Amino acid sequence: MKRREFLKISGALGAAGVMPGLLGGCTSQPLPGTGKVTTTPTVCNICFWQCAGTMYQEDGKPWKVVGHPDDPHCRGRLCTRGTGGIGSYEDPDRLRQPLLRVEGADGQEFKPVSWDEAFDFIARRMEAIGERHGRDRLALFSHGGGGKFFRTMLQAFGSDAYAHPSFAQCRGPRETGFGLTYGEGVGSPDRTDMSHSRCIVLIGSHIGENLHNSQVQTLTEAIGRGVNLITVDPRFSVPASKSRHWLAIKPGTDMALLLAWMNVLINEERYDKDYVANHCSGFDELAAHVQPFNPEWAYLETGIEPQRIRETARAMAAAAPATLIHPGRHTTWYGDDTQRSRAIAILNALLGSWGRPGGYYYQEKVKLPKFPAPKPPKPASDWKAVVQKDFPLVSTGISNVMVDASIGDDAFFKGWFVYATNLPMTLPAGHDKMEQAAQSLDLMVVVDTMPAEITGYADVVLPECTYLERYDQLRNKAERTPTLALRMPAFEPRYDSKPAWWMAKGIAGKLGLGEYFPYQDYKEVLDWQLKQVGSSLAEMEKVGVKAFPRKTPVYMEEGKPVQFNTPSGKIELYSGLLEEVGQDPLPKYTPPDRPPEGYYHLNYGRSPAHTFGRTINNPQLFELMPENAVWVHPAAAAVHGVASGDYVHLENPDGKRSQAIRVRVTQRIRPDSIFMVHGFGHTDPRQRLAYGVGADDAALMHNVKIDPVMGGTGLRASFVTLKKTSEAS
Amino acid sequence: MTTYAMVIDTITCIGCGDCVVACKTENKVPEGLNRDWVVEATSGEYPNLHTEFRSERCNHCSHATCVYACPTGASHYWKDTNIVLVAAEKCTGCKACIAACPYDARLIMRPEGYIDKCTFCHHRVDDGLDPACVASCPTHCMHFGMLDNPDSIVSRLLRERRHKALLPETGNEPNVYYLL
Amino acid sequence: MIEEVLVTARHNPKIDPSLGIWTWEISVYLFLGGMTAGIMLFAAWAMLTRKQEVLAFAHDRFALWAPIALSLGMTTLFLDLEHKLYVWRFYTSFEPTSPMSWGAWILVLVYPVMILQTLSTLRRGYPTLAGWLERIPVGGWVMDLSENWRRTIAALAIPLAVGLGIYTGVLLSALSARPFWSSGALGPLFLVSGMSTAAVIPVMVSRLKGERHFFETTDVGLIFLEVVLVSIFLISLATGAAYHLEALDLVMGGPFTEAFWLWFVVPGLLVPMVLAFLGLRGYRSFGLLASVLVLYGGFMLRYLMVEIGQVSTWTDYAVQFDPQLLERLTQ
Structure with missing residues (x-):
């Protein structure tokens, strides 16, 4: 029953004076689609999944965008x-328009400038840093x-360092853990079958709340078929609500469960013996390693009853090899994340699911030649050997490590280009880091479509047009x-x-590096590339998506030997590589930190309505x-005297x-x-809707655990308590 | 008389809200107004829980109290079907239909003031297409079709699966079904 | 425990978070509509019983109050419409299932009878007005006609007035989607309340002690009847389905309890009944106070019924997000 306060009476009577216009509008709108409808192919850029779609306009006005029926990323x-x-x-x-930080009458401010001025400024600063x-x-x-x-552009200039925060703050542990085990990562879109x-x-992993299109579609298709879904999560997530088994695990103890599952599979001889014998190395070491970790041991760590651990392990074995221990995606949790991903990879290997239907399939992309352009010069130094020497197994940039290498007078990095990533809300305690980096750096260029916290630290802000307004590289995943x-x-x-290509080309031109962008319009590149594979820009503008015949098998060919891209x-x-760099060759369990009295594990995740804060x-x-x-269990709510609809501040142990x-x-x-849900709590008033609504989890992380293998930031070891407030968002 | 029905599988629905955005863009529904919405219903106590997601909208009732309440005939059945529409040029904005709908599925169009609601995308149905919400659903949990045709997807699903409708006790004979 | 919560924020104005489509405009209309019915009834009664001496006000002057009250009510009704330019659409069709359509057409019948009833009283009750009317070509003729047919018009006015009075309640009670309104007692209750609010007008303005006494006596009876009907209304909810019980709970311990009992039943029914009774004993000031409270109670009945009924619902979802935030979209 809805409860409306009686106070409304006075308000309603008071509202008597507010009378809607007597001559307010009249007729209904015409039915959608009865005007002149035009369509344009597009590739969505609201997240990184890059689904192909069709943009509809009616009478020259934006109408709707829908999925492309032939696209495997979105399945229509x-x-x-x-x-x-x-x-x-x-x-x-x-x-x-481009913005340049200048000294104004009331301190620093952004001044709108021409593109030419912006590029000049950037090029001069880059050259100064170079000198x-x-x-x-x-x-x-x-x-x-x-x-x-x-x-x-940067490689042409002589700088090769780059990072996607999606590695060190997201799926880096998974790619590293699977890479060490199988010689290749899971990739994106994930190769789960x-x-x-x-x-x-x-x-x-809360697929369904993270809305990676084909992942969600294949999972729900499986749920519709009655797949045996087992979800391990401290929260009754959307997939947990669809599961036959919800294992409400004690946060941070996943490794104990994984080891116990291995223990059961091996000791009950339910693993895929042929597969292991044919394709795996180090089984004996593994079998010996997991002996102590029986379900009774795991129960004490995870809170999951031994018999449920056995039951679920048996269910996995019964369905194998069509059993997918999902690798997850955002895996930077507790600092031992590469090792946990290794454990997941190993568990899949024991079940024989890699390369098999229902497990992990082999992906293939179109062999698309590169547009002819000069090779960039060799950089003056190997930046990874300098900046990331502690993480020799990592072949890409570790964003948090690179940020640290940008702070202080003797820092390695002196200038940044930040493209479409809002680092202050992406990195734990990112605002503090940005503050420090901004003091040290000689140049920070931010390229984005929206003002965000990161643009506040920039020297130059370059406004990119949205995906609906530009040609871009062909999607070839x-x-x-x-x-x-x-x-x-x-x-x-x-x-x-x-568009980004136009900006990069423009800056390169100012630096005298125009030869690295040997085209006037990016359409030339697209047309050339497409013609190399038997299509053309004209054709693609019509069809939007084009499939090419597959040349390699989707699954392992049974009975044939397989060469994995690993040393053995x-x-x-058993990972010799890990052993060489002084890390555990087999995954070990480390008990997580427990929250102090009155504090709670800070868990965060995605919503299907939003892509992070973007x-x-x-x-x-x-x-x-x-x-x-903030989701709170009724018992905790009672302790803090809060009810649904109240507002609280979350406070970590550092205050x-x-x-x-x-x-x-x-x-x-x-x-x-x-x-x-992550991504709220924007502090930039230029985003008029997002400003000041909700809270930012990243700012609360006080106990960040660095993964010793891949250098990423474990983000799930922080604790918060609730402080009731009368202040609404 | 043709009866169109929507059948939504709560087992595969993840409550993502794509149906809501698809409806808004397809039908150009003004900002701040919604013709459909998603409900999450959780029962039980931790850790023995059940959560159901439901995409909800006008039920296009066979016994539509809103149509009966309308004093001008603006609320009406489309052609010879159960699809309930509002003819804006007949609507006085008296809101009797809003009060008459047990599902709170109607809204006041802004800025014009006539009453608006889900149309089952009859403009698409006329072209043999599914409503925009059904056609956009990434989980394929939504289905649309004619109940009169025993071979339609909706008839088949209702025959084969356990299901419910919302508030049948109102006597409105709703035509949006939820598979359980 | 069942937690039903909206996943996608929904904030349709006047519908979410709880229905607020009808406010003071409708309450005023229902109040004045009921009062109009009462006026017509009492005026007709005085005419049919030829009480021009004893009930002089009711016989000669009361009828004019009806078109004034109803026209005011129609104005607020018009103010409530969201699509005002289309108000004429009420009269391009008759929808037999729609109480509101019935109401619209009842007004078409009520108005001419009410006007004729008024005209039949003008020469005696309002000679100045009648004088003006004489100067209009057919003015005198119409007044002659209505005076000649006064009793027939009065006889016609009675069923129409009863229809109008009951309709103001049926308008709400026909909306089964709002459990609080789902009671057959609402029609009679609104009719009796309308009569009661009409009856206090002569109590306040009539110069004849006898007439005042007659209406005071009548009003005590009407208020008593109203108390009975309110009880029947509550009992009918109490014996209903779960949704009705939930609706009843709104005034029996729920958020509208205080408003219903302390702002309506006590000051709008019980106190005026006692005061009116004392007024009968000769305490004129008590009678006047009772009359004011009856008017207040009549309005509060409509206001609370409209308010509480809208809050009672079959569909009730909690919100996860502050719906006010969505107003940023239209700012």
């Missing part, structure tokens, strides 16, 4: 965020395709079917925004979910407080944990 349907993609184009808060410190001292942080153009799985195990997809402009760029050529259950200000998606809430956040009291979470 866009997700919530993709469907709301037009909001990113229409957002009135977009960056409109004073060396041309290898620039770093690129990028989350999105357009970063490649800046990379080309859930369409054919009979048993799926999700460990802390490894998938089940090799396909190319075209992103082309449906609209002229709004305001004075420009086998699946390495879409909060998108009007269509803001409308779906305008703030985040750091979050913005006010709304409480949701729910049974769907362990009493020792709280949960919140």
Whole structure:
């Protein structure tokens, strides 16, 4: 029963004076689609999944964007965020013109400048850094395709360092752990074959709340078929609610469960003996290693009853090899994340699921020749050997390590290009780090479509046009079917925004490096590349997506020997590489830190309505979910005297407080944990919708655990307590 | 009389809200108004829980109290079907239909003031297409079709699967079903 | 425990988070509509019983109050419409299932009878007005006609007035989607309340002690009847389905308890009944106070019924997010 306060009476009587206009509008709107409808192919860029779609316009106005039926990334349907993609184009808060930080009357301010001025400024600063410190001292942080153009420009200049925060703050442990085991990572889109799985195990992965399109589609397809779904999560997540087994594990003890499962599979001889014998190395060491970790031991750590551990292990074995122990995606949790991913990889190997239907399939992409351009010069130094020497197994940039290497007078990096990644909310305690880095750096260039916290630290802000307003690199990602997809402009760029290729080429021109961008218009590159594979830009502008015949098998060919890209050529259950660098060759369990009295494990995750913080200000998606809430178990709510709809500040043991956040009291979470969706708590008032709503989890992380193997930031070891407030968001 | 029904599988629905955004873009629903919405219903106590997601909208009732309440005939059945529409040019904005709907599925169009609601995308149905929400759902948990045709996907699902409708006790004879 | 929560924020104005489509405009209309019915009834009664001496006000002057009250009510009703330019659409069709359509057409019948009833009283009750009317070409003729047919018009007015009075309640009680309104007692209750609010007008303005006494006596009876009908209304909810019980709970311990009992039943029914009774004993000031409270109670009945009924619902979902935030979209 709804409870409306009686106070309304006086308010309603008072409202008598407010009378709607007597002559308010009249007729209904025409039915959708009765005007002149035009369509343009696109590739969505609301997240990194890059689904192909079709942008519809009616009478020259944006109408809708829908999934491309031939696209394996989206299988004909866009997700919530993709469907709301037009909001990113229409957002009135977009960056409109290049901005330069200048000294104004009231301190520093951003001055709108011409592109030419902006490029001049950047080029002069880059050259100054080159002269004073060396041309290898620039770093690129990028989350999105357009970063490649800046990379080309920076490599031409002499700087090779780059990082995607999606490695060290997200799936780096998984790629590293699987790479060490199988010689290759899981990739993106993930090579999970859930369409054919009979048993799926999700460990802390909340597919469905993270809306990676084909992942969600194949999982729900499997659920519809009645797959045996086992979900390990301290929270009754969406997939947990669809599971036959929800294992409400004590946070941080996943490794104990994984080891116990291995123990059961091996001791009950339920592992795939042929597969292990043919393709794996180090089984004996593994079998000996897991002996102490029986389900009774794991029970004490995880809180999951021994018989449930056995039951679930048997279910996995019964469905094998069509059993997928899902590798997860965001895996930077407790610092031992590469090792946990290794344990997951090993468990899959024991079940024989890698390379088998229902497990992990082999992906293939189109062999697309590179547009002819000069090779960049060799950088003056090997930046990885300097900056990331502690992490010899890592072949890409570790964003947090690179940020640390940008702080202080003797820092290695002197200039940054930041493309489409909001580092202050991406890195734990990112605001503090940015503050320090901004003091040290000689140049920070930020390229984005929206103003965000990161743009506040920039010397130069370059407004990029949205994906609906530009040509871009062809989407060519490894998938089940090799396909190319075209992103082309449906609209002229709004305001004075420009595509990334045009900016990078413009800066290169100012630096005298124009030869590295040997084209006037990126369309020339697209047409040339497409013609090399028997298509053309004209064809792709019509079809949007084109599939190419597959040349390699989707699965392992049974009975044939397989060469894995590991030192032994086998699946390495025991990792010699890890041993060489002084790390555990077999995964070990470390008990997690427990929260102090009155504090809770800080768990965070995704919402299907938003891509991190990037879409909060998108009007269509803001409308779906305008703030985040903190999930609290009723027992914890009682302790702190809070109810659903109240607002609290979250406070970590260092006394750091979050913005006010709304409480949701729910049974769907362990009493020792709280949960919140990541990406809220924006502090930049230029995002008028997103400003000041919800709270930012990243700012609360006080106990960041660095992964000794891949250098990433374990983000799930922090604790918070609740402080009731009368302040709403 | 043709009866169109929507059948939504709560087993595969993840509550992502794509249906809501798809409806808004397809039908150009103004900001701040919604013709459909998603509900999460959780029962039980930790750790023995059940959570159900439901994409909800007008039920296009066979016995639509809103149509009966309308004083001008603006709320009406489309052609010879159960699809309930509002003819804006007949609507006075008296809101009797809003009060008459037990599902709170109607809204006041902004800025014009006539009453608006889910149309089952009859403009698409006319072209043989599924409503926009059904056509966009990434989990394929939504289905649409004619109940009168025993071979339609909706008839088949209702025959084969356990299901419910919302508030059948109102006597409105709703035509949006939820598979359990 | 069952937690039903909206996953996608929904904030349709006047519908979420709880229904607020009808406010003071409708309450005023229902109040004045009921009062109009009462006026017509008492005026007709005086005419049919030829009480022009004893009930002089009711016989000669009361009828004019009806078109004034109803027209005011129609104005607030119009103010409530969201799509005002289309108000004429009420009269391009008759929808037999729609109480509101019935109401619209009842007004078409009520208005001419009410006007004729008024005209039949003008020469005696309002000679100045009648004088003006004489100067209009057919004015005198119409007044002659209505005076000649006064008793027939009065006889016609009675069923129409009863229809109008009951309709103001049926308008709400026909909306089964709002459990608090789902009671057959609402029609009679609104009719009796309307009569009661009409009856206090002569108590306040009539110059004849006898007439005042007659209406005071009548009003005591009507208020008593109203108390009975309110009880029946509550009992009908108490004996209903779960949704009705939940709706009843709104005034029996729920958030509207204080408003219903302390702001309506006590000051709007019980106190005026006692005061009116004392007024009968000759305490005129008590009678006047009772009359004011009856008017207040009549309005509060409509206001609370409209308010509480909208809050009672079959569909009730908690919100996860502050719906006010969505107003940023339209700012």
